[in-house]
Amino acid sequence: MKHVAVWCGSSLGTRPSYVEAAMNLGRELAEREIGLVYGGAARGLMGVLADATLEAGGEVFGVIPQGLVDLEVAHTGLTRQVIVSTLEERKAIMIGESDAFVALPGGHGTLDELFEVLTWTQLGVHDKAMGLLDVEDYYEHLVAHLDRCRDEGFLAAQYRSMLLHDTRAGALLDQLASFTPPARPAWNAAKS
Helix, strand or coil, rough: EEEEECCCCCCCCCCHHHHHHHHHHHHHHHCCEEEECCCEEHHHHHHHHHHHHHHCCEEEEEEEEEEHHHHCEECCCCCCCEECHHHHHHHHHHHCCCCEEEEECHHHHHHHHHHHHHHHHHHHHCCEEEEEECCCCHHHHHHHHHHHHHCCCCCHHHCCEEEEEEEEHHHHHHHCCCCCCCCCCCCCCCCC
């Protein structure tokens, strides 16, 4: 893996462990010489992650919509920054520039990005891995819900297993590096 996109909150959250996890992930990426691709903001977990990666000597590529630049939340010290018009452009560039994805704690935006990446992998648009860095069981209920989706027949087992997760940054990056995409059914195969 050369680049990993990280989706996470533009706020710090309520627990110091969220900040610590973002810092640890940033340092781990830099140590492994994996470039960080992220949303380009200087605030929240996004800013903590970028700063930690940069301070550890890593490469950071930010992608940020002009509207957020206008609100003065853009990070000004990145290795590379691209300003786009829409959130859709932001996601497309981040997905295209990355070999795998990690979600730290976050809200609606993080979940939107997480599920878009998973859906694209399931449909064969790309074969990239997605993982949750599960800080203090932040994603426990989401993982349980996906298990229920599988158990209730709405999510095939091979697609449920696409979402990797761990509590340790290094272990999660190892899982992402060894990810094998699921076998997909022949959707358009002729019926006999």
